[in-house]
Structures are given as structure tokens and as C-alpha cells.
Amino acid sequence: MATSPVLIVGSMALDSVRTPAGSVQDALGGAADYSGVAASFFSPVQLVGVVGDDFPKEHLEYLESRNIDLQGVQIVRGGKTFRWSGFYDFDLNVAHTMDTKLNVFANFKPEIPETYRDAQYVFLANIDPELQLQVLDQVRKPRLTVCDTMNFWIDRKLDEVVEVLKRVDMVFLNDAEARQITGHLSVVKAARALQALGPKTVIVKKGEHGALLFHGRDHFSAPSYPLEDIADPTGAGDSFAGGFIGYVASQGNISERTFRRGVIYGSVMASYNVEDFSLNRLRSLTMEDINRRYSEFKEIAFFEALEEATA
């Protein structure tokens, strides 16, 4: 197993979140933190982001303890870390934002350290597409580039989002975003239209309905894990993305079979992540937990072995 580091660029935040299950204040959050920690279970991670000097030292220590290289993290002296606060009601699919303070994130310009520029696996978490393009300009010859985005950027900077799509190998989005970019209500048509824009591979995250992988003409449908209780959905998409790219980087190949398994490892990480607030569940997670749930996914999806196909 050839393990290659994963370069992740995205937000690092302190989140205050309230859900029917409880609440946290100024807890570790942000797309880079969720995806970085999730990826770190499979591969070393190189992180690029920005925080203020109010960012608790224990968070930096925790990230380093996960084999995450923080050389690319800018710590702005006298600056304040990006803060998001929001809540979820009965319907955990809908995040209600109460306040967003970009703080030092407002002037973030990703600078990729020289030692990161040969990264083979690159995840552009959800940030301004113009910054995503700057990252793509700085990496040399990545084997796999993956981007995420969100409705905020699709509304405001669609041209730049499309420009990013032209230049990446793979995009992660949810079904609403896929529809929003392409105008197709059918998720299958939307995915095919996204592929026509550039990325050979499209992963549509559908929350409680699982995830779909479109790779060339191939199609894979991953189930969701039947959780009865979700404490906090924050970071589900980012822990999915981190689990996916971390696993793929650990395999040393970018075959469709590896991508399919990556979708399941991503789903495993997301399903654990939502069991607790912030990154708390990931803190106590073990590879044994991950492999056990991966096996459960196999049971959930199984109805007949491929070999019996024409029986």
C-alpha cells in the first residue's frame, strides 16, 4: 500500500452549533479540519488554511497528533479565526445560519508551501472558486484533483465555479447543487451535464439517501448508514470527502473500484462524524470502528454476488 499525502485547502473555523441533541460553543470546525482529520485515518495530510492567534493551541496540537502537516496553516497575529454559528431544527438536513464572521478568512490567499507542491492528491474544500483556481495554479502535477463547492458560490460566481470544474478531475456536490449548476432536475442528467463541463468523475452526496458516483459511463450507488439518531450534521460532507480522498491516496491507484470503496469509506466517516458535535466522535474513532462499519455497509448493500449474475 503506497501512501501518498493528501493536500487539503479550506476553512478552519470555530463553530457554535445548536441541534435538538444539544449545543457547542466555539468548537473546532471548518471544512479543512473535518476533511483533514477524516483523511488522516488513511493517509498523511498537508493542510493549507488560516486562523487567528485566538485559535486554541490544543486544536493545533490535536491536528498534528493526527499526522496532519500544518506548515501550510497561516496564523495571523492579532487576527481572529473564522466563526460560524447556526442551528438545526427537527429537519437536520437544513442548517440555519445565525452568524458568520469571516475574520482572517476574508483575506485568505492560499499559499502552497514548496514541499506541498508535488502533492499527488488534492482536495479543494468549499472556498471561493477564485482561491481554488489559485491552488490549481500552484500544484505541479497532481494525480487526482477534487473540488467541493456550495450554493453560495454557485449563486455569486458561477463562471469561476465552472472554470474550476474544467480543471479538476472530480467534483463533490449535493443533489441541490448539481441541479442548481446544470438546471436539470434529474440527478442523473445533472451528473452527466457536470461531466460534460470537465470532471470525469462526479460524486453526488444525498445525505440520508446515500451517494452516487458517476465515473466515465459507470455508475455506482452507495447506501447510507441507517442511523437512528444524529447529534449534529455539521461536517458530514467534509468528513465524507476526507475519508474518500484519504482512502484513495492510501491505495496508490485511481481505478473505479478504488473510487467505489472510497465512497463507502467516506460514508463511514460521515456516519460516525454526525454521531457527536464538532469532531468529537472522530477523536475517539479507531480503524477497527471504521472497518466494522465498512463491513456493515457491505451487508446493507448485498443482495447477490456478482459471480451469480447470470445464474
Next chain:
Amino acid sequence: MATSPVLIVGSMALDSVRTPAGSVQDALGGAADYSGVAASFFSPVQLVGVVGDDFPKEHLEYLESRNIDLQGVQIVRGGKTFRWSGFYDFDLNVAHTMDTKLNVFANFKPEIPETYRDAQYVFLANIDPELQLQVLDQVRKPRLTVCDTMNFWIDRKLDEVVEVLKRVDMVFLNDAEARQITGHLSVVKAARALQALGPKTVIVKKGEHGALLFHGRDHFSAPSYPLEDIADPTGAGDSFAGGFIGYVASQGNISERTFRRGVIYGSVMASYNVEDFSLNRLRSLTMEDINRRYSEFKEIAFFEALEEATA
């Protein structure tokens, strides 16, 4: 393969439907017709329903040509057949009813012919739950009883719906109906609550998101087929139900493995059915078509063989 007949009780109708793909007038429709024809690919079918003498003879001949026993179909002299007209807009998940004329269906009282009363497999399609209970009173010792229902009855006759649930082995519903009956937003919690009401097995149909099977403590998630174009969603749920119970009856066992495969055969039948209006696609369908798509479902869901589970 011990093939046992399937007893199906439900509506027989003439539908007028308009969708973005076209329209039909007074075409063969109704839950019993869709589910009966879908089941007939796997097992002989015994149908119980009612039509007026305006019901075209060619429809009766078509049903008989499918090895469907029509002894239980009442033909009311001078009566008019149940007619439904509706349309679907851009969002094919939402049926808009323009007109419903119950006609002879308004006074339907299911009478199960003596030769049907030993049926081992019984599907109670979506009809008044009081009529479903009357059917259960008339069958002797079925091996598997399955019911469907809809929001209309949940709104108006919840007590009777719950009474049916207490007496059947299995219920089919969509996620909205599962939530409506139980008050749980989580589909997993809703399914567990439905099981607590009586049926050991709950199948939640999620349209483009596939289907979930809850059987005892077991859980199976079936993908949907990635259709790019849907002509007419009418009858999707009924052709799913028919494919399921027809397949299960053909297997001569009611194991969880058979149920899982039945969910896939049901999904195959539903995915074909929506490719054309009325039952038109099922008219030209072959077992070869069915087996080919079943194999595609295996490819769509596959990421790792169960035997490799702990590799």
C-alpha cells in the same frame, strides 16, 4: 422453483395522464392492473377488482394472456369503470389529480372466490383499509400478506390503517407516508415504529433514491436505476410491489435473502414501467430484459464481495 399464485386485490382503472413527455386518454391503469402484470412475469396471478362494462375487452384479454386469473373481477353491467385523470409537471415525483371518478369502484366489496382463498401470497393494493380487512377475513392461511396504502387513507382512516398493519406481515409505503403514520422524520425511526405496530417487514419506497427493506433487525438498501428520462411515473409503486411479490412467490420461501432480491426485481419492474405510458413498456418486456437489468443493479451496488469483508 415452486411457483405459487399471487392473490392481488385493488383498483382497475382507465387513466388519462399528461406528463412533459406526452399524454394518454383512458389507458389501462389501476394498482391491481400494474401490480398484476408486473407479478405475472414471475408467478400466476389471481386478480380481484371491479370494472364497468365499458372496460375494453382487449384489456381483459391482455390480462388473461399474462396468465392472470380474472375469476375474481366483477364486471358491473351498465356500470362505468373507475377513471383517474392527472398530470405531472417538471417534478415527476408529484402527481396532480385533475379528476377522480370512482364509478363502480365506489361500491366495491372484494369477494374472494373460493378457489382463491388458499392463496399463499396476498397483495392488498392501495384501497380503503376497511376493504383490506375484509380480504384478510376471507383468506385462509396465507404465507405472506403485504399491504400498500396512501396519504388519503392515513388522513381519513388512520385507525383502520393501523388495524391492517396489525394483521399483515409486510407493508409497502413511501417515505412521506412512513413519516405521516409514525410522526418520525427519520425514515429509520419511522420504519422501526411501523414494525412495532405489527408487520415484521417494512419496505420504504423512495423513488429516485431507491428503496429500503427493514426485516426484523436487518436492513437492506437498494439503489435506484439511473434512468435519464421518465415518460410517466404512474404505476411505479404498483409495478414495484407486483415484481416483488411475484418474485417471492416464485421462490417458495420467505427468507430475508429472497426479500432482498425481490426488492431488486421490484425495482427492475418499476424502472421499466416508467419508461412509457400506462402499461405499454410492460407489454413488450421479456424475461431477458428483466434479467439484464437485474444484473445491472448488481453492478450499480457492488463495491466489494462479502467474502472479502475482513480482508
